[in-house]
Structures are given as structure tokens and as C-alpha cells.
Amino acid sequence: MLRQPFFKYSFFALLIVDLTFTAGLIISGMSDISLSTLLATTIWFISFYWLPVWAAAYIIFNIRARGIENAFIEWIITVIMLSLGLLITEKLLQLSFNDSFSLGNFLLLGGLTWGTPIYFIARFIESRGKISQEKQARKQAQLQTLRYQLNPHFMFNSLNTISAYIHSNPDLADEVLHELADILRYSLDTGEDNSVSLQQEIAIIDKYLNIEKARFGDRLIVNFDIPAELLNIQVPPLILQPIVENAIKHNAQQIELAITIKVEKVINRKDEILRISISDNGSGFSEAVLTKGYGKGIGMKNLQLRMQQLPQGKVILTNGTTPNRKGATVLVEMAL
Structure with missing residues (x-):
């Protein structure tokens, strides 16, 4: 299951998002370059971006393997996983930093805010990949058909030559x-x-x-x-x-x-x-x-x-x- 291309590419994509967000906080003056910032960035990446997205993908791929593919159900799974990830991130930040604040009611809203674009962007990229694969498959099928047409044609002409x-x-x-x-x-x-x-x-x-x-x-x-x-x-x-x-x-x-x-x-x-x-x-x-x-x-x-x-x-x-x-x-x- 983990051999799916999604897991490899999503890891780097989510890492870039996390680092970009942290860079934005530093540039805007809301954070500084320190070990504390590095620790917070690592916690956010592992417990909110990486593991929840992979967990959602793992569940979705397993459901699809059973013949069930429903965009609404998959979106709900993604939002729930991101909300749980946000909850775990909150707890880890509170254990690591004395001044960390509680996210409160934002847990579900945060999961919805982040889970929705992540799911539908991944869905869009997946659909584009399928279209590309289908085009390639049609192209290969056409080439094979042309080859199979050539074989009897060539044999017929060659046998005429031999006769x-x-x-x-x-x-x-x-x-x-x-x-x-x-x-x-x-x-x-x-x-x-x-x-x-x-x-x-x-x-x-x-x-x-x-x-x-x-x-x-x-x-x-x-x-x-x-x-x-x-x-x-x-x-x-x-x-x-x-x-x-x-x-x-x-x-x-x-x-x-x-x-x-x-x-x-x-x-x-x-x-x-x-x-x-x-x-x-x-x-x-x-x-x-x-x-x-x-x-x-x-x-x-x-x-x-x-x-x-x-x-x-x-x-x-x-x-x-x-x-x-x-x-x-x-x-x-x-x-x-």
C-alpha cells in the first residue's frame, strides 16, 4: 500500500508547505530563527501535516481496494484525520512550550480548512495522472494494433515471393x-x-x-x-x-x-x-x-x-x- 506514488510525493510536498509557512512567520516577525522554532516546525510537520495525511490516504486506499470509491466519504476521512492531527499537535506543543495556547473550537475548523484543499488538490492531481495514463494506454494499444496488422500483411507478401x-x-x-x-x-x-x-x-x-x-x-x-x-x-x-x-x-x-x-x-x-x-x-x-x-x-x-x-x-x-x-x-x- 505504501508503494503508492502518493506517499512519496506527498511527503516532500507537505514538507515544503510546512517550511514555507514557518519561513512566512519568520519574515513577518511573528517568529524567530531558533531551536524552539525548529522544534515547533518539526512537531507541526510530523503530527499535523505528514502523519494525518498519510493516515487518511492509507484508509482511503484500503477502502478503494474493497471497491468503494466515494468522494464525500474520502473528504470526511481527510477532515477527521487532519482534525485529530491538529488535536495531537496542540497537546505536543503544550508539553513542549509553557506559553502554547489552546486551539479550542478551532480543531474541527482547522481540520476542515486544511483537509478540504489537501484532499481536492490531491484528487485533482490524481485525476490528471489517470488521464495521462489512459492516453498512454490508448497510444500503446494503437501501436500494438498497427503491429498486429503488419504481421499478416508482411507474411502474405513474403510467402508470395517464396512461391x-x-x-x-x-x-x-x-x-x-x-x-x-x-x-x-x-x-x-x-x-x-x-x-x-x-x-x-x-x-x-x-x-x-x-x-x-x-x-x-x-x-x-x-x-x-x-x-x-x-x-x-x-x-x-x-x-x-x-x-x-x-x-x-x-x-x-x-x-x-x-x-x-x-x-x-x-x-x-x-x-x-x-x-x-x-x-x-x-x-x-x-x-x-x-x-x-x-x-x-x-x-x-x-x-x-x-x-x-x-x-x-x-x-x-x-x-x-x-x-x-x-x-x-x-x-x-x-x-x-
Whole structure:
């Protein structure tokens, strides 16, 4: 129960309130800097702020654990605990200081005055935290859904590739099936992971390219431009494969298809950005695809949606800008 984040954060918050109140008394001349002031401050913190608030929270969390959550009941518990804390504080101050005064009827009013804002501020912070957790949970659920959509899509396309030569070259087909099994195993193993190292992603791209090279042979050329120091950077799983697959799928008729995968780290407004570009020498994107950001397939559409969930994540599609520079480029960016 005491592992609840409330107990850790409330301790420091209440300590700051207590010290601030004491500092205000000293500045206003109502108290001085002395051991007596330190003792009084300690008594107020322990017996009025800290222990009553923790006791109220402990009772409230136990009640909630039994399925009862009622704001009015919780508020009453908080006010009662603060009133009891005020009573104990009064007695301790009277034992410690001869000139300490009695709080009298202010005990209940004091508990009400302090307990009400403490409870409702804590309730507000708790509700904001729940909203944040729900948003994060929805985001993770959406990412998982996109991943699960990608798996059967990728398998279907890969099996089509294998079927092209499974009868004419069984040994090669067996090798390719092993590569496909490794990719699918990777997909399953990273199903619950938010990120993997770039090195793992490149290793899977190599396996996917081995499948495609069995079909295209020397017609498919892939170049990597990746600094060694960036290989340990974390990226979302299976983020490169749909881009490479898209480049191969839409340029399968090329006499020679060259793909370049480049990774770099750049500074954008003092933020570190990981930039991945995958370029080809194919026919480029149509105007409709450039405008929309993806075509009719599911791979690039899912990539766009996945990147939208990441800090500063985005996907930019461009074509060659000069007659001598044909092909398409997919630029992926995300915050490090």
C-alpha cells in the first residue's frame, strides 16, 4: 500500500508547505530563527501535516481496494484525520512550550480548512495522472494494433515471393523460409517492446533483403550508410521493413534497383533528432501518394500512424528534384 506514488510525493510536498509557512512567520516577525522554532516546525510537520495525511490516504486506499470509491466519504476521512492531527499537535506543543495556547473550537475548523484543499488538490492531481495514463494506454494499444496488422500483411507478401521459385529451386526456397522464420520470430519476440536497437532492425532488414535477393538476384543493390556509433540507438520495431518492401514492390520491373539506407543524428532547435532516409532509383511516388503520405497498401499507412505516436515523429515522402536524379525518398524522423 505504501508503494503508492502518493506517499512519496506527498511527503516532500507537505514538507515544503510546512517550511514555507514557518519561513512566512519568520519574515513577518511573528517568529524567530531558533531551536524552539525548529522544534515547533518539526512537531507541526510530523503530527499535523505528514502523519494525518498519510493516515487518511492509507484508509482511503484500503477502502478503494474493497471497491468503494466515494468522494464525500474520502473528504470526511481527510477532515477527521487532519482534525485529530491538529488535536495531537496542540497537546505536543503544550508539553513542549509553557506559553502554547489552546486551539479550542478551532480543531474541527482547522481540520476542515486544511483537509478540504489537501484532499481536492490531491484528487485533482490524481485525476490528471489517470488521464495521462489512459492516453498512454490508448497510444500503446494503437501501436500494438498497427503491429498486429503488419504481421499478416508482411507474411502474405513474403510467402508470395517464396512461391515464385519454391518448385524450381527447393534448396534456395528452404534457405529463404529460414530467413522468413527468423523475421517472424523477431516480430513475435518484440511484440511487447516499444523499442529495439537500430542494429537489430538492420539485421532483420538484411534477412528480408536475402529473401528478395533470391528473387531479384544482382538486380537488387542495397547500400548502407550508418555510423557505427548509432547502431545502439533505440527505434520502434519493424520500422524500416515496410519502407524497403514498398520500394521493392513498386519498382520490381527495374532493370537494376538500387536502395540506399542512410542514418544520421541531427540537431533541430537544440533537440537531438534521429533521421533515417531510404532512397531508391525507381519511378518515384505519384502526386496522390505524395499528398496523402501513403498509397493503397497497409504498410506505409501504418508507418505514418506509428510515427505520429512518437515525440517529433514524422514521415516525409519526396521524389527526385532534377531530371538526373530519379527515384523516391522516404525520410523518417524521431526524437532521441
